[in-house]
Amino acid sequence: xxxxxxxxxxxxxxxxxxxxxxxxxxxxxxxxxxxxxxxxxxxxxxxxxxxxxxxxxxxxxxxxxxxxxxxxxxxxxxxxxxxxxxxxxxxxxxxxxxxxxxxxxxxxxxxxxxxxxxxxxxxxxxxxxxxxxxxxxxxxxxxxxxxxxxxxxxxxxxxxxxxxxxxxxxxxxxxxxxxxxxxxxxxxxxxxxxxxxxxxxxxxxxxxxxxxxxxxxxxxxxxxxxxxxxxxxxxxxxxxxxxxxxxxxxxxxxxxxxxxxxxxxxxxxxxxxxxxxxxxxxxxxxxxxxxxxxxxxxxxxxxxxxxxxxxxxxxxxxxxxxxxxxxxxxxxxxxxxxxxxxxxxxxxxxxxxxxxxxxxxxxxxxxxxxxxxxxxxxxxxxxxxxxxxxxxxxxxxxxxxxxxxxxxxxxxxxxxxxxxxxxxxxxxxxxxxxxxxxxxxxxxxxxxxxxxxxxxxxxxxxxxxxxx
Numbered sequence: 001x002x003x004x005x006x007x008x009x010x011x012x013x014x015x016x017x018x019x020x021x022x023x024x025x026x027x028x029x030x031x032x033x034x035x036x037x038x039x040x041x042x043x044x045x046x047x048x049x050x051x052x053x054x055x056x057x058x059x060x061x062x063x064x065x066x067x068x069x070x071x072x073x074x075x076x077x078x079x080x081x082x083x084x085x086x087x088x089x090x091x092x093x094x095x096x097x098x099x100x101x102x103x104x105x106x107x108x109x110x111x112x113x114x115x116x117x118x119x120x121x122x123x124x125x126x127x128x129x130x131x132x133x134x135x136x137x138x139x140x141x142x143x144x145x146x147x148x149x150x151x152x153x154x155x156x157x158x159x160x161x162x163x164x165x166x167x168x169x170x171x172x173x174x175x176x177x178x179x180x181x182x183x184x185x186x187x188x189x190x191x192x193x194x195x196x197x198x199x200x201x202x203x204x205x206x207x208x209x210x211x212x213x214x215x216x217x218x219x220x221x222x223x224x225x226x227x228x229x230x231x232x233x234x235x236x237x238x239x240x241x242x243x244x245x246x247x248x249x250x251x252x253x254x255x256x257x258x259x260x261x262x263x264x265x266x267x268x269x270x271x272x273x274x275x276x277x278x279x280x281x282x283x284x285x286x287x288x289x290x291x292x293x294x295x296x297x298x299x300x301x302x303x304x305x306x307x308x309x310x311x312x313x314x315x316x317x318x319x320x321x322x323x324x325x326x327x328x329x330x331x332x333x334x335x336x337x338x339x340x341x342x343x344x345x346x347x348x349x350x351x352x353x354x355x356x357x358x359x360x361x362x363x364x365x366x367x368x369x370x371x372x373x374x375x376x377x378x379x380x381x382x383x384x385x386x387x388x389x390x391x392x393x394x395x396x397x398x399x400x401x402x403x404x405x406x407x408x409x410x411x412x413x414x415x416x417x418x419x420x421x422x423x424x425x426x427x428x429x430x431x432x433x434x435x436x437x438x439x440x441x442x443x444x445x446x447x448x449x450x451x452x453x454x455x456x457x458x459x460x461x462x463x464x465x466x467x468x
Contacts, residue, residue, distance in 0.1 A: 008033040009199040012236040037194040082178065082219060085123030088274060088284045089116075091311070092246060092259050094267015097178065097219040101266060102210050104184075104239065106224040106232050107248030112257055112275075112282055113223050116248070117180050118142070118151055119281050120221075124178055125153030131176035135162040135186030135196075149281040162196065164189040164208045176218060181209060183223035185233060202234035206241055239263065250277075254370050256291070257282065271311030289316035289427055292369040298397055301467045302389030305400045305429065306381030307420040308373050314416070314423035316400065318368040319378065321385035326362045337367025338382055339374065346383050346405060353409035353456060356390050376404040377414040380433060384459055393463035398430040409456045413438040421446050433462065 008017045011034055013027040020033050081096035090096045097103070107113050114137070121130045130153070134142060139160050146152070157174050161167050164187050171179060181187065187205040188196040195201065206222065213220040222242065225233040232239060239245050244264045250257035259273040274285040285291055293316060297303060302321040307314055319338070326332065335343045343365055347358045365382060367373055373382075380403035388395045402420055404412040414420075417438045424432050425448045436452035444450065453459065 005037070007036050009036045009235070011199060011234065014199070014203075014235055014237055034199060036198050036200055082124060082128060084120045086116075086120065086273075086275075086282075086284055087286065089120070089259060091313075092261050092264075092267075092271050092273045093244065094264060094271075097221075098243070098266045099177075099219060100213050100217045101243040102213050102220045102222065102241070103244045103246060104222045104224050104232070104242040105246045105248060106226055108226060108230075111248050111250055112277055113248055114182055115145070115149065115277075115281050116275075117182060117221060117223065118145060119149055121156050121178075121180060122146070122149070122151030122153045125156035127155070128177040129155045129157070129174065130178045130180070131157045131159060131171055131174050132180045132182070133159045133161060133167055134182050135160070136182060148279075162186050162188055164205050168208060168212055171212060171218070178219045178221070179209070179212070180221045181223065183225055184209075184238075185225045197233075199235045202238060206238055210241055250370055256285070256370055258370070268311050270309075271313070288369075288371075289314075289423065292317050292371060293427070296368075296397075299394050299467070301392050301394050302385050304381045304385040304388065304395050306373065306378040307400055307402050307424055307432075308375045308378055309416050309420065314420045315371070316423060316427055316429075317371050317373060317378070319373070319381050319385045320366045320368065321382070321389045322364040323358065323361045323386060323389040326360065328362075331359065332362040332364075334362075334364045336365065337370070337372050338365050338378070342376075342379070343382065345407075346379060346386070349405060349407060349409055350383060350386060350456065354387070354460075356387065358386070358390065361390065376412075377402055377420075379403065379405040380411060380456075380459075383456060384433070384462070387459060388463055391463065392467050394465060394467055395462070396431065396464055398428075399433065399462065400424045400429050400431070401433040403433065403435045403453070405456060411435045411453050411455055413441070418442075418444050421448070421450070424448060433459075 008020045010024040010029060010032045012029040012032045013024060015024050015026040023030050024032055080099045083096040084090055105113055121132050124130050139158055142158055159170055184202055184206055185197045188201050189204045189208060192200045192204050209220050212218055227233045245262040247260045247262055248257060249260065255277050257275040257277060261269045261271060274288040275282040276285050296318055304319050306317050306319050308317055333344060347363060350356050351358050381401040383405055384395060384401045402414060404414055406412055413435045417434060421432055421444050425446055429448060431449045431451060433451045433453060436454045439450060439452055
């Protein structure tokens, strides 16, 4: 008799267990087991199912005529990149969508994933054939959104379906160049008895779309949900299966959105794309520095400009620090946009080397615009902002700080200093604090004044008059 049995699957490595386990015995992940349902078959039915599964895998994998060839005999494939029409997204992808690639786009609910993909579909549909598959919205809902965004295209096809077999059948009829699946967690395949969104369903559905992409040269974009911890919902193997993983970030209260590449087989993972959410959809922000510096306060302590590198693009960001006496035995430390552990390290260096009593004060650090500074080159700006706040002395508005701070208080060299200085000069700053070692090795010809320093002891003379 056919029946359903319950098993537990680790979302990190796919390990299966008949009962729930707190720690995975294979990968060691904690609280990673989720409930899943599978069919319980008789031996005859199991043999028939295994044969059907083998035939399906054979169909997905290829025709079976593959043979091993020498690397020197292989010719580069026709890896044509399709420009999406949004330069910020193309920058993150490495130049555009590669033919036959599979991209996983994730983000918080309501961040703008479907809006972005519908805009891309409208642009690509003018020159290519696009199949937009939605398992979350009806055709009328998509029509209303397309009308609001002004999306019109003869090459854009809309399909509202969740059955993977029917989607692949319709794709064989339409023969699209680009296929968008929104979202992979809503798709299901009849080969698995579990509900849509489960580990097995997400894995099987993704495998089917990946097979379609590799066999027919279709560029596939999968939309992935995130769980309450912020990681991608479903099995961890999903990230290994796709060619690129893009993370859509941003605060719902702010209009700016950032796309980062967590994985990219066809480009860099250091690039970011910046968008602004408007009533007409997502608009590109080709110059994020000007947006991030808009509304910057003048003659206020604890405010310093920093220059960070995101991929090949230098970006000027604003770091704000607030240091005030604490009313608690243990002072508070709050960091937004700067790594918390990095902030604590800088506080320890400043207190040890300069004798500033941060241990008796609450410290708050914030990066304007929702940008996250993970690069050590922003250490000097963060340190200068905290020194300015605790001493209540103003940092000159035309000053930018660039450099990494070591535990001995030394200012260490950073990469791509010339590109950073060019961006600082372009945005109208007249002075830049830079590591002395960087310009000793390679002098930079520029119109702004470079202030070389060797340690944080040289930061104090840079501060102006106390805030009044």
